[in-house]
Amino acid sequence: MSAEEDRRQEIPGRRRGLFSSRRLILGIVVAVVVYAFAWQITEIDLKKLVTGAPDMVHIVKQLLQPDLLTRDKEYQRAYADFQVPCGTASPQQPAASESEPYLVLSYLCGEPGQPLGVEGFNFRPDTKGILRWIPPVGTRRSLKRIDADSEGHFAVGIAIPDVPASEELQEIEVELKWDVGLPYPSDTTKIVLSKMVQTIMLAMMATTVGVFLAVPLSFLAARNLMSKYRSTMIVYFLIRGVFNIVRSIEPYIWAIIFAVWVGIGPFAGVLALGMHSIAALGKLYSEQVESIDPGPIEAIQATGANALQTIVYAVVPQIVPPYIAFTIYRWDINVRMSTVIGFVGGGGIGFILIQWVNLLQYKKAGVAVWAIVIVVWTMDVVSSWVREKVV
Amino acid sequence: MLEIQNLTKIYDGGTVALRNVSMKVKDGEFLVIIGLSGSGKSTLLRCINRLIEPTEGRIIWDGVDVTQLSGEELRKTRRHIGMIFQQFNLVRRSSVLTNVLSGRLGYVSPWRSAVGRFPKKDVEKAMGALRQVGILDQAYKRADELSGGQQQRVGIARALMQDPTLILADEPVASLDPATSHSILRYLEELNREKGVTVLCSLHFLSLARAYATRILALKDGEVVFEGSPAEIDDARFKEIYGEDAIQVEIR
Ligand SMILES: Nc1ncnc2c1ncn2[C@@H]1O[C@H](COP(=O)(O)OP(=O)(O)OP(=O)(O)O)[C@@H](O)[C@H]1O
Ligand SMILES: [Mg+2]
Numbered sequence: 191m192s193a194e195e196d197r198r199q200e201i202p203g204r205r206r207g208l209f210s211s212r213r214l215i216l217g218i219v220v221a222v223v224v225y226a227f228a229w230q231i232t233e234i235d236l237k238k239l240v241t242g243a244p245d246m247v248h249i250v251k252q253l254l255q256p257d258l259l260t261r262d263k264e265y266q267r268a269y270a271d272f273q274v275p276c277g278t279a280s281p282q283q284p285a286a287s288e289s290e291p292y293l294v295l296s297y298l299c300g301e302p303g304q305p306l307g308v309e310g311f312n313f314r315p316d317t318k319g320i321l322r323w324i325p326p327v328g329t330r331r332s333l334k335r336i337d338a339d340s341e342g343h344f345a346v347g348i349a350i351p352d353v354p355a356s357e358e359l360q361e362i363e364v365e366l367k368w369d370v371g372l373p374y375p376s377d378t379t380k381i382v383l384s385k386m387v388q389t390i391m392l393a394m395m396a397t398t399v400g401v402f403l404a405v406p407l408s409f410l411a412a413r414n415l416m417s418k419y420r421s422t423m424i425v426y427f428l429i430r431g432v433f434n435i436v437r438s439i440e441p442y443i444w445a446i447i448f449a450v451w452v453g454i455g456p457f458a459g460v461l462a463l464g465m466h467s468i469a470a471l472g473k474l475y476s477e478q479v480e481s482i483d484p485g486p487i488e489a490i491q492a493t494g495a496n497a498l499q500t501i502v503y504a505v506v507p508q509i510v511p512p513y514i515a516f517t518i519y520r521w522d523i524n525v526r527m528s529t530v531i532g533f534v535g536g537g538g539i540g541f542i543l544i545q546w547v548n549l550l551q552y553k554k555a556g557v558a559v560w561a562i563v564i565v566v567w568t569m570d571v572v573s574s575w576v577r578e579k580v581v
Numbered sequence: 582m583l584e585i586q587n588l589t590k591i592y593d594g595g596t597v598a599l600r601n602v603s604m605k606v607k608d609g610e611f612l613v614i615i616g617l618s619g620s621g622k623s624t625l626l627r628c629i630n631r632l633i634e635p636t637e638g639r640i641i642w643d644g645v646d647v648t649q650l651s652g653e654e655l656r657k658t659r660r661h662i663g664m665i666f667q668q669f670n671l672v673r674r675s676s677v678l679t680n681v682l683s684g685r686l687g688y689v690s691p692w693r694s695a696v697g698r699f700p701k702k703d704v705e706k707a708m709g710a711l712r713q714v715g716i717l718d719q720a721y722k723r724a725d726e727l728s729g730g731q732q733q734r735v736g737i738a739r740a741l742m743q744d745p746t747l748i749l750a751d752e753p754v755a756s757l758d759p760a761t762s763h764s765i766l767r768y769l770e771e772l773n774r775e776k777g778v779t780v781l782c783s784l785h786f787l788s789l790a791r792a793y794a795t796r797i798l799a800l801k802d803g804e805v806v807f808e809g810s811p812a813e814i815d816d817a818r819f820k821e822i823y824g825e826d827a828i829q830v831e832i833r
Contacts, residue, residue: 492749495686507674
């Protein structure tokens with residue numbers, strides 16, 4: 191056997207060693223243990239996906255009925271007296287009327303738990319409402335939904351509620367309620383709009399901060415401009431390093447830091463997103479400077495142009511369009527992030543959204559969610575359109 | 582008259598690109614520089630308008646030592662020397678017209694041109710230059726929308742704007758097909774014959790050099806190895822310039 195053949199024999203043998211059945215089994219055992227541990231420690235519980243579903247459906251339903259618009263309400267009310275238990279004060283049936291709504295009770299005094307018939311006449315046709323029991327002391331209770339028919343009549347049965355016995359008269363109230371006039375934005379909508387304006391301005395300020403600092407820094411972080419001397423190379427590495435560190439810290443972390451520093455609110459959001467934007471834009475810009483084509487610069491110099499003319503005619507056309515494109519792209523990202531930076535104290539719409547969620551006011555939260563969807567989507571379309579135009 | 586005396590260029594890394602090069606170019610000549618890749622053709626051409634700083638030697642053009650010029654004087658000299666590049670070196674995102682107008686930068690007021698304004702007569706001149714190279718209809722397109730051949734015509738139009746008495750062309754047709762190459766070189770020939778513009782042009786193909794040159798200069802490893810008329814380059818000379826293994830490729 192030649193040495194060549196020898197080696198060929200050997201290699202498959204060694205391979206088999208690597209994947210020997212003992213190692214394979216050991217590997218599988220280790221993997222199973224690790225995954226079992228991970229399953230435990232991340233508290234995976236698939237049952238919850240099913241048991242929690244009704245809550246989820248409830249929330250989604252509410253989110254899908256945002257408290258967007260509201261209409262003015264008009265009310266119609268009628269009252270009747272009743273006594274629990276029967277005693278000296280003798281309540282009267284309300285007076286019948288030709289035009290005014292009135293109630294008729296099946297009897298006028300009794301014990302808690304007894305069934306009682308309530309009939310209404312002359313109400314507003316085809317209108318919904320509520321029947322309430324108002325005791326002389328204590329809280330009123332809503333007992334029954336009312337649905338007046340096309341003649342403005344209804345008849346319902348209730349059970350006399352468990353109210354304390356009293357000489358004084360109990361009151362039964364029927365209140366019908368309906369919308370009038372045109373819908374107009376609800377208070378929630380107004381809050382959301384003003385917070386949305388704040389959010390967009392927050393993103394704009396953060397982007398502006400980012401641009402103003404990133405533009406000069408980008409030249410210092412461009413290798414082709416800085417590689418000439420040792421000292422400039424040190425500056426280059428320093429700035430590049432800072433960019434990388436700042437960029438690797440999520441804006442949410444920056445928001446938490448700045449919320450502690452300057453207090454919860456949009457200013458913290460501006461600083462957090464601004465900080466991240468400086469680093470992100472600085473990197474993109476400096477890469478653009480690095481990829482400048484020296485050819486046109488050479489050609490413009492060769493015509494006898496001076497330094498200013500060379501910059502205006504050869505450098506600016508090469509870097510300004512991409513700078514604009516990156517800036518818009520960044521603004522897009524900042525708008526997106528500013529909508530949620532409020533979760534961690536950064537102000538804007540996220541701040542109010544997380545409050546409503548915590549208070550379980552999902553219909554209000556729904557408005558905020560829809561506003562975010564619309565703004566982010568619009569920003570996305572606009573920014574990609576502008577970027578296409580510019581570059 | 583252009584006279585180069587003992588020109589040497591040593592790059593920062595230590596590469597000796599030109600070694601003691603001397604030559605004379607009379608006004609109205611069409612001098613073609615040939616040589617293998619890396620022989621120093623681009624370096625030589627760029628030393629003449631000081632896009633590259635020579636290490637040693639003198640370059641005397643119209644009685645002025647170009648190597649001694651600086652600042653304003655250098656720019657005044659440069660504006661009479663048009664340059665054409667292999668990669669065209671247009672500002673890709675700017676319009677064709679702006680690219681052509683930039684050939685005028687050495688003449689116009691720096692401040693006005695810095696905000697993009699050129700005298701009306703320069704705009705007319707640019708249109709004239711574009712008409713001359715046959716792409717007037719492309720004036721308002723972005724430079725990078727044009728084909729390679731069209732871009733090189735823009736490059737020529739830009740050089741024309743300088744009212745040059747000398748044109749340096751660094752492999753102006755190396756990225757173009759043979760037919761387009763001829764049409765571009767014919768523009769240079771026309772300028773040379775009709776307006777008496779001196780042309781220094783580096784070329785890859787000897788066949789092209791033969792067709793257009795009034796005189797040929799060959800470089801090898803930064804040294805002049807041949808200087809003479811196109812007809813003087815026989816097989817032996819060819820092998821001397823391009824190496825033993827080279828074979829001639831014809832471009833018609
Ligand atoms: N900027 C530079 N820095 C260092 N060395 C360089 C530089 N430019 C060119 N050189 C070197 O100088 C020598 C001559 O290069 P030059 O570009 O002048 O050759 P060329 O004849 O134009 O070649 P080509 O036909 O490939 O364009 C080469 O060895 C090249 O590597
Ligand atoms: Mg070259």
